[in-house]
Amino acid sequence: MTHSAAPIVPTGSRSAFLAEALDLLGERGLTTDPERMDAWLTDWRGRYTGRALALASPASTAQVAALLRLCAAHGVPVVPQGGNSGMAGGATPDASGDAIILSLRRMDAIRSLSSEAGQVVCEAGVILQSLHEAADRAGMRFPLTLGGKGSATIGGLIATNAGGTQVLRHGTMRAQVLGLEAVLADGSVLDLMTPLKKDNRGFDLKQLLIGSEGTLGIVTAGCLRLLPAPVGRVTAWVGLGGIVEARTLQRRMERAMGDALEGFEVVPAHCLASVLAHQPAARAPLAGPHAWHALVECVSSAQDTAALRDTLEAALADALGEELIADAVIAANDTQAEAFWALRDGISAAERALGPAMQHDISVPVEKMPEFILAAVPDVESAFPGTRAVAFGHLGDGNVHFHVLAPEGAVRGVWEEAEGKAVSARVYDLVTRWGGSISAEHGIGQMKVDELARLHDPAALAVMRAVKRALDPAGLLNPGKLLA
Numbered sequence: 001m002t003h004s005a006a007p008i009v010p011t012g013s014r015s016a017f018l019a020e021a022l023d024l025l026g027e028r029g030l031t032t033d034p035e036r037m038d039a040w041l042t043d044w045r046g047r048y049t050g051r052a053l054a055l056a057s058p059a060s061t062a063q064v065a066a067l068l069r070l071c072a073a074h075g076v077p078v079v080p081q082g083g084n085s086g087m088a089g090g091a092t093p094d095a096s097g098d099a100i101i102l103s104l105r106r107m108d109a110i111r112s113l114s115s116e117a118g119q120v121v122c123e124a125g126v127i128l129q130s131l132h133e134a135a136d137r138a139g140m141r142f143p144l145t146l147g148g149k150g151s152a153t154i155g156g157l158i159a160t161n162a163g164g165t166q167v168l169r170h171g172t173m174r175a176q177v178l179g180l181e182a183v184l185a186d187g188s189v190l191d192l193m194t195p196l197k198k199d200n201r202g203f204d205l206k207q208l209l210i211g212s213e214g215t216l217g218i219v220t221a222g223c224l225r226l227l228p229a230p231v232g233r234v235t236a237w238v239g240l241g242g243i244v245e246a247r248t249l250q251r252r253m254e255r256a257m258g259d260a261l262e263g264f265e266v267v268p269a270h271c272l273a274s275v276l277a278h279q280p281a282a283r284a285p286l287a288g289p290h291a292w293h294a295l296v297e298c299v300s301s302a303q304d305t306a307a308l309r310d311t312l313e314a315a316l317a318d319a320l321g322e323e324l325i326a327d328a329v330i331a332a333n334d335t336q337a338e339a340f341w342a343l344r345d346g347i348s349a350a351e352r353a354l355g356p357a358m359q360h361d362i363s364v365p366v367e368k369m370p371e372f373i374l375a376a377v378p379d380v381e382s383a384f385p386g387t388r389a390v391a392f393g394h395l396g397d398g399n400v401h402f403h404v405l406a407p408e409g410a411v412r413g414v415w416e417e418a419e420g421k422a423v424s425a426r427v428y429d430l431v432t433r434w435g436g437s438i439s440a441e442h443g444i445g446q447m448k449v450d451e452l453a454r455l456h457d458p459a460a461l462a463v464m465r466a467v468k469r470a471l472d473p474a475g476l477l478n479p480g481k482l483l484a
């Protein structure tokens with residue numbers, strides 16, 4: 001949904017607010033210039049465009065706190081924003097032009113990093129890629145990564161409880177956050193930074209903030225866990241006859257590789273063909289055509305690459321001998337491994353180039369995923385003739401991206417609003433019937449607010465709304481997101 005971006009002309013209390021905010025943040029920290037704001041008013045997928053009263057970029061937690069006190073006093077809504085790489089429109093303001101965007105990007109300091117403690121303290125605006133590089137320099141590693149790592153910030157990753165391609169072994173962002181600092185709607189600073197292994201002083205408030213999508217507080221910093229840098233890494237591309245075989249292979253890999261199994265992604269033939277058509281320099285890793293492919297990655301800080309390769313080779317040879325898999329190749333080096341990952345990471349962009357589509361980031365219990373895919377693909381395709389449904393991604397986490405491509409000739413921007421909405425409702429009904437979630441890792445944002453209200457457990461929604469009222473009684477933090 002798009003809105004026209006006419007400049008906002010502030011009056012009365014809004015003018016007074018802007019003058020006080022400018023006093024607080026200075027010209028570097030506050031702008032109402034439409035050109036400087038423009039890039040931040042549309043989400044990454046280009047599905048939502050809003051308007052904003054101003055773009056505020058505080059430089060410290062103290063400035064965030066003072067700004068929120070000012071917003072509370074003047075009743076100004078706040079839309080927190082990190083790298084704006086979110087997939088659910090959560091960081092995009094609405095069309096009213098009433099809200100400010102609160103960008104955390106200027107707060108990009110790594111306050112401390114200790115390889116001894118295995119901890120790093122980052123401000124909210126630190127970009128994931130920068131954290132990886134800092135950890136690497138210290139002989140350590142931050143065990144979460146995703147395709148948007150060049151833009152996604154620590155604050156955004158915490159606020160969306162991001163997942164990515166290493167969740168199978170290391171968990172989502174929830175598992176990485178040892179402590180956090182946040183500013184609440186009234187401007188008070190919640191200091192939950194002390195990383196204690198055991199702490200039973202009642203509610204775990206940091207977990208309440210993680211995944212709250214900017215609706216309960218502004219994350220200003222996080223204390224995150226680091227692991228020793230790996231000494232071994234091995235990556236394989238496997239050709240398979242079906243998704244059931246892929247799940248069986250995953251269980252085999254878990255047993256053969258133990259803790260080293262870090263990623264298990266699935267790619268159907270249609271997705272690989274789209275990527276190869278979209279990236280002319282890319283090559284299929286295997287010679288023959290296969291209905292499904294699995295990308296397997298094993299990483300260890302105890303075993304070196306040669307040892308990992310031997311174990312993986314033996315496990316794949318067994319699977320080949322038993323005809324569980326049709327073919328497999330192990331990357332000869334890091335460059336080839338990266339080329340395999342580029343095929344996996346290129347799917348979203350390649351599918352987008354094919355025309356309009358509805359994307360669904362869904363999960364069901366891991367063991368039911370093959371059965372779900374086998375039932376849901378024909379169900380959707382027969383209910384909406386001409387559409388094509390594809391499922392790819394994090395099979396090992398029971399999470400796939402279920403994309404439904406529009407029939408040939410459908411008009412982008414029109415089909416999504418008409419038949420596309422009915423397609424999504426059908427997918428989410430199916431997922432709910434299978435005991436799954438309509439948002440596995442991207443969050444609810446503004447994209448799924450109505451579907452969450454329609455399908456989530458009413459008692460759970462009532463608790464979420466009560467928490468929201470308690471922490472943000474005036475409803476100023478990210479209005480219209482997550483909860484209707």
Ligand SMILES: Cc1cc2nc3c(=O)[nH]c(=O)nc-3n(C[C@H](O)[C@H](O)[C@H](O)COP(=O)(O)OP(=O)(O)OC[C@H]3O[C@@H](n4cnc5c(N)ncnc54)[C@H](O)[C@@H]3O)c2cc1C
Pocket residue numbers: 044079080081082083084085086087089090091104124145146147148149151152153154155156157158159160161162163164165213214215217218219220441442445478481
């Ligand atoms: C190519 C690509 C691949 C991706 N792959 C994955 C993937 O595999 N797994 C996955 O989970 N995600 C993935 N994403 C989505 C995205 O990167 C994550 O959702 C990420 O966490 C968003 O971070 P951000 O800093 O860009 O947040 P934004 O997009 O700026 O904001 C996201 C949400 O968090 C809120 N927010 C942002 N910062 C703060 C803060 N400091 N305090 C409070 N609230 C805040 C916003 O209001 C919004 O609701 C991908 C994105 C891209 C572009």
